[in-house]
Amino acid sequence: MISHHTLNPKNSRHKRWVKGTHWIITVSFLVLAFSGYVILKVHPRLYWGEAGNSLTPALFELPISRNYQHGGWENNTPFFDDTDSPVSMSRNFAMWNKNSWARSLHFLAAWFLVLTGVVYLLAGIFTGHFRSHLWPRVSEFRLRLFWRDLIKHLRMQIPSATNGPQYGLLQKCTYSVVIFFLLPVTVLTGLTMSPAVTAAYPFLLKMFFGAQSARTIHFFASATLVLFLLVHVVMVIKSGFKKQIRAMTIGK
Amino acid sequence: MKKNQLITRRHAIITGLASLGGLLLPGCSKKLPPTYGNILRMGDVLTYVAHRTLLPGQSLVREYNYGDISSFPAIGTTNPADPAKWFFNEDYGRLRSGAFANWALSIEGRVARPASYSLADLQRFPARTQITRHTCEEGWTAIGQWTGVPLSLVLNNAGILASARFVNFYTYDGRMDSIDMFDAFHPQTILAYGMNGRDLPVPHGAPLRLRVETQIGYKSLKFLKRIVVTDEFLDVGNRPRGWAWYTGI
Numbered sequence: 344m345i346s347h348h349t350l351n352p353k354n355s356r357h358k359r360w361v362k363g364t365h366w367i368i369t370v371s372f373l374v375l376a377f378s379g380y381v382i383l384k385v386h387p388r389l390y391w392g393e394a395g396n397s398l399t400p401a402l403f404e405l406p407i408s409r410n411y412q413h414g415g416w417e418n419n420t421p422f423f424d425d426t427d428s429p430v431s432m433s434r435n436f437a438m439w440n441k442n443s444w445a446r447s448l449h450f451l452a453a454w455f456l457v458l459t460g461v462v463y464l465l466a467g468i469f470t471g472h473f474r475s476h477l478w479p480r481v482s483e484f485r486l487r488l489f490w491r492d493l494i495k496h497l498r499m500q501i502p503s504a505t506n507g508p509q510y511g512l513l514q515k516c517t518y519s520v521v522i523f524f525l526l527p528v529t530v531l532t533g534l535t536m537s538p539a540v541t542a543a544y545p546f547l548l549k550m551f552f553g554a555q556s557a558r559t560i561h562f563f564a565s566a567t568l569v570l571f572l573l574v575h576v577v578m579v580i581k582s583g584f585k586k587q588i589r590a591m592t593i594g595k
Numbered sequence: 596m597k598k599n600q601l602i603t604r605r606h607a608i609i610t611g612l613a614s615l616g617g618l619l620l621p622g623c624s625k626k627l628p629p630t631y632g633n634i635l636r637m638g639d640v641l642t643y644v645a646h647r648t649l650l651p652g653q654s655l656v657r658e659y660n661y662g663d664i665s666s667f668p669a670i671g672t673t674n675p676a677d678p679a680k681w682f683f684n685e686d687y688g689r690l691r692s693g694a695f696a697n698w699a700l701s702i703e704g705r706v707a708r709p710a711s712y713s714l715a716d717l718q719r720f721p722a723r724t725q726i727t728r729h730t731c732e733e734g735w736t737a738i739g740q741w742t743g744v745p746l747s748l749v750l751n752n753a754g755i756l757a758s759a760r761f762v763n764f765y766t767y768d769g770r771m772d773s774i775d776m777f778d779a780f781h782p783q784t785i786l787a788y789g790m791n792g793r794d795l796p797v798p799h800g801a802p803l804r805l806r807v808e809t810q811i812g813y814k815s816l817k818f819l820k821r822i823v824v825t826d827e828f829l830d831v832g833n834r835p836r837g838w839a840w841y842t843g844i
């Protein structure tokens with residue numbers, strides 16, 4: 344991996360706009376993950392399609408709050424005369440619910456993530472950052488090399504830190520998936536849960552198979568991002584924590 | 596040459612951010628709900644301004660087929676006539692035992708002809724029936740068919756004044772909330788007296804509930820009692836307990 348160090352000495356340090364957007368997005372993401380978890384705790388059931396609630400079957404339910412499989416449903420009343428009619432039931436269970444602040448906090452952090460993300464994407468395209476550092480080169484993308492890099496990482500043979508964006512193949516692929524797939528998917532599925540946004544852009548509901556499917560995809564994409572964050576931190580520690588943090592902050 | 600480019604790029608970013616700020620400032624200088632109080636409310640305002648400026652017009656929410664109608668939880672106040680509950684309302688109990696024959700919706704405030712509308716009065720307006728998705732802030736959704744009178748028809752009938760900016764709703768279970776004129780005159784914003792082809796059941800807000808399809812479920816107040824049109828934002832309702840006023844998201 345020596346070639347990476349000598350690839351382009353002029354660009355061997357992280358750019359200031361990369362560092363800035365990196366940390367704003369980091370903080371936004373942590374706030375989003377926390378508030379998202381609080382929101383999920385209120386109704387920890389996930390569904391597929393457009394409609395999903397306590398009276399309809401769920402894909403699965405997470406035992407993460409006292410709202411998990413709660414009772415307190417009464418007055419089962421069918422809407423129609425047929426036997427498999429949808430029903431109305433009244434809830435007298437006192438819910439655990441912190442959504443008053445959790446929702447507003449989630450959307451506030453989402454604004455920071457989206458606006459910073461747009462700045463990052465534009466800068467990444469127009470400065471050539473994506474082209475020269477992030478996207479795997481056609482010549483380097485070989486399945487065999489990818490596999491070898493993956494095995495090395497699994498054996499915890501992590502290349503030591505450089506001071507800048509000289510990324511390995513697996514690293515490039517992972518960052519590209521996070522930046523160009525997982526983060527956009529969380530943002531778009533988040534918007535698909537908004538009644539005003541889907542009124543204006545109904546294609547979102549088609550694209551994600553319905554509002555509840557969007558919520559489920561939002562959950563899995565976010566969980567994958569949390570997993571990425573954990574692995575990312577482990578890699579930073581393994582490749583030289585002090586040097587990495589300095590390179591991403593005050594390092595010139 | 597490299598250096599020149601770098602400066603140009605930085606200038607471009609700074610100019611971009613400055614113009615974005617410039618776009619947002621006029622939004623903040625107008626008197627907008629909800630009132631500022633903390634950073635969360637400022638985020639809510641940003642969402643509100645962004646939706647009103649960036650989303651195209653009064654787009655209709657998706658309407659579903661009859662077969663898509665799903666089971667529908669009734670939550671919060673499920674019967675204001677229940678004397679055992681904290682939300683018990685004696686007046687509502689009386690109206691309910693009289694099959695809502697004496698129930699009437701009063702419309703007052705910034706209207707030329709303040710009036711009281713009985714259920715029969717409201718049912719004489721051209722009706723609108725829509726099968727829509729109810730999105731609860733808790734995370735669940737349910738699809739139901741709603742029949743009612745578009746709020747715009749009632750407001751025009753009462754002669755809404757040009758200075759009017761908000762429509763405030765008061766209910767028999769002691770709630771209050773408001774929407775702006777954009778949502779009040781949305782074609783799918785209706786005062787519903789029917790659900791899934793029958794009279795609106797008590798747990799879902801009999802005899803009349805609001806349906807604001809472009810916002811989260813808690814804006815669609817049940818058990819309507821009174822509508823007051825105002826030219827200023829009243830900071831009551833859910834806000835003191837921390838809930839966002841605008842919930843299009």
